[in-house]
Amino acid sequence: xxxxxxxxxxxxxxxxxxxxxxxxxxxxxxxxxxxxxxxxxxxxxxxxxxxxxxxxxxxxxxxxxxxxxxxxxxxxxxxxxxxxxxxxxxxxxxxxxxxxxxxxxxxxxxxxxxxxxxxxxxxxxxxxxxxxxxxxxxxxxxxxxxxxxxxxxxxxxxxxxxxxxxxxxxxxxxxxxxxxxxxxxxxxxxxxxxxxxxxxxxxxxxxxxxxxxxxxxxxxxxxxxxxxxxxxxxxxx
Amino acid sequence: xxxxxxxxxxxxxxxxxxxxxxxxxxxxxxxxxxxxxxxxxxxxxxxxxxxxxxxxxxxxxxxxxxxxxxxxxxxxxxxxxxxxxxxxxxxxxxxxxxxxxxxxxxxxxxxxxxxxxxxxxxxxxxxxxxxxxxxxxxxxxxxxxxxxxxxxxxxxxxxxxxxxxxxxxxxxxxxxxxxxxxxxxxxxxxxxxxxxxxxxxxxxxxxxxxxxxxxxxxxxxxxxxxxxxxxxxxxxxxxxxxxxxxxxxxxxxxxxx
Ligand SMILES: Nc1ncnc2c1ncn2[C@@H]1O[C@H](COP(=O)(O)OP(=O)(O)OP(=O)(O)O)[C@@H](O)[C@H]1O
Ligand SMILES: [Mg+2]
Numbered sequence: 001x002x003x004x005x006x007x008x009x010x011x012x013x014x015x016x017x018x019x020x021x022x023x024x025x026x027x028x029x030x031x032x033x034x035x036x037x038x039x040x041x042x043x044x045x046x047x048x049x050x051x052x053x054x055x056x057x058x059x060x061x062x063x064x065x066x067x068x069x070x071x072x073x074x075x076x077x078x079x080x081x082x083x084x085x086x087x088x089x090x091x092x093x094x095x096x097x098x099x100x101x102x103x104x105x106x107x108x109x110x111x112x113x114x115x116x117x118x119x120x121x122x123x124x125x126x127x128x129x130x131x132x133x134x135x136x137x138x139x140x141x142x143x144x145x146x147x148x149x150x151x152x153x154x155x156x157x158x159x160x161x162x163x164x165x166x167x168x169x170x171x172x173x174x175x176x177x178x179x180x181x182x183x184x185x186x187x188x189x190x191x192x193x194x195x196x197x198x199x200x201x202x203x204x205x206x207x208x209x210x211x212x213x214x215x216x217x218x219x220x221x222x223x224x225x226x227x228x229x230x231x232x233x234x235x236x237x
Numbered sequence: 238x239x240x241x242x243x244x245x246x247x248x249x250x251x252x253x254x255x256x257x258x259x260x261x262x263x264x265x266x267x268x269x270x271x272x273x274x275x276x277x278x279x280x281x282x283x284x285x286x287x288x289x290x291x292x293x294x295x296x297x298x299x300x301x302x303x304x305x306x307x308x309x310x311x312x313x314x315x316x317x318x319x320x321x322x323x324x325x326x327x328x329x330x331x332x333x334x335x336x337x338x339x340x341x342x343x344x345x346x347x348x349x350x351x352x353x354x355x356x357x358x359x360x361x362x363x364x365x366x367x368x369x370x371x372x373x374x375x376x377x378x379x380x381x382x383x384x385x386x387x388x389x390x391x392x393x394x395x396x397x398x399x400x401x402x403x404x405x406x407x408x409x410x411x412x413x414x415x416x417x418x419x420x421x422x423x424x425x426x427x428x429x430x431x432x433x434x435x436x437x438x439x440x441x442x443x444x445x446x447x448x449x450x451x452x453x454x455x456x457x458x459x460x461x462x463x464x465x466x467x468x469x470x471x472x473x474x475x476x477x478x479x480x481x482x483x484x485x486x487x488x489x490x491x492x493x494x
Pocket of ligand 2 (some may be wrong): 285402451
């Protein structure tokens with residue numbers, strides 16, 4: 001009990017004093033996860049929209065694979081990215097293993113299926129009239145697709161936030177491909193694991209609190225999006 | 238009728254989805270510059286026919302010509318043809334955003350410049366007596382206001398053919414009259430061909446010069462204004478127009494053939 005109370009106090013103090021060590025770790029975490037999700041969104045949203053509009057034989061299989069990848073354990077992704085980036089792997093020459101780029105790659109792989117599958121669902125869930133109305137108003141096929149994507153933007157924003165939620169709290173993959181090197185690849189989750197194992201609870205608890213705040217912020221943003229959607233449904237034409 | 242080239246020509250058009258026959262063997266020529274009224278019981282295939290005319294769906298049988306061009310042979314560029322007409326659907330969806338952005342949509346699709354767009358959008362909004370509504374979010378509109386926005390969004394495009402699917406449902410009597418006047422004026426001043434579905438016979442009679450009656454996916458009767466008295470061959474048409482003991486819901490309309 002003593003340790004917990006003491007840890008909470010010290011952790012809070014670390015946050016409030018903007019401890020440089022802690023600050024660096026939080027900043028690196030955010031940089032890695034936000035970069036990864038940005039790449040995943042850049043690739044995943046268009047691909048999800050493409051899947052929503054296209055009909056080809058392998059489509060069903062692709063969607064099933066995406067759904068499966070959504071639940072992939074981070075350590076498995078870590079393992080695969082490790083093997084690809086390791087010196088003897090296909091991309092070994094790039095020397096990316098144990099760098100922040102390796103962590104970005106791993107988290108991109110982790111968040112892509114979520115962003116893509118949820119974007120697909122959002123676009124598919126958009127009002128089917130939107131596409132027809134756009135075409136009737138003289139849209140090209142491409143413009144009409146864009147109209148539908150725009151109508152689904154709240155769902156797509158939710159998809160991106162869900163992707164971020166998945167990677168920011170993830171520890172297995174970044175640990176494996178980043179190596180948890182202090183001042184280089186140590187992020188919040190890996191730092192918590194390490195500090196806890198060494199008995200440095202203040203640092204661990206401080207980081208844990210920051211993570212909880214981030215999770216809280218993400219969920220608040222998500223529920224605001226859902227609130228906005230409910231509001232629109234109420235007043236919809 | 239034969240002197241002018243018709244705007245639309247349909248030859249043996251049929252449409253089926255999953256084995257269900259929605260339209261069957263429809264052949265017709267729609268003269269340009271007229272207001273045509275399409276009448277028929279619920280589920281007769283009116284909306285489906287409008288979508289075929291709008292080149293949104295391809296018939297599963299037969300051919301559709303628009304301005305003499307075959308719109309059913311695969312290689313045709315339908316965009317150019319589609320941009321000469323516009324459909325105001327029975328249950329229009331406004332895009333999230335403002336009244337202005339909705340009315341501007343079709344012009345944006347066509348890459349028309351900002352200044353010109355703004356001017357025409359304002360005109361169109363005034364046309365449907367919604368001046369001052371430009372910046373209103375569409376989710377704050379009443380049902381009738383939303384329908385007027387859907388109309389303005391179509392009129393702003395100055396189409397050669399205006400396809401209207403029950404355009405005056407949920408409008409008040411005054412707005413109905415305004416809309417009718419507006420459509421007639423557009424038809425007269427710009428020779429815009431209007432093809433409208435309506436269940437309001439008085440409205441059809443007030444507006445249209447040409448009438449088509451569709452029953453169970455077939456156009457069974459066409460006539461010109463004034464010809465209907467005594468000239469109709471089919472019992473279903475008479476029942477739709479003049480009522481009768483069997484006049485009623487769609488199922489009854491469907492059984493009599
Ligand atoms: N995608 C579809 N699959 C199955 N049936 C369909 C489909 N689309 C339309 N139908 C059927 O085709 C028939 C014609 O539909 P349509 O919407 O054209 O009727 P309508 O004449 O416009 O009727 P209303 O007056 O009620 O608007 C209806 O019986 C409808 O249920
Ligand atoms: Mg209909």
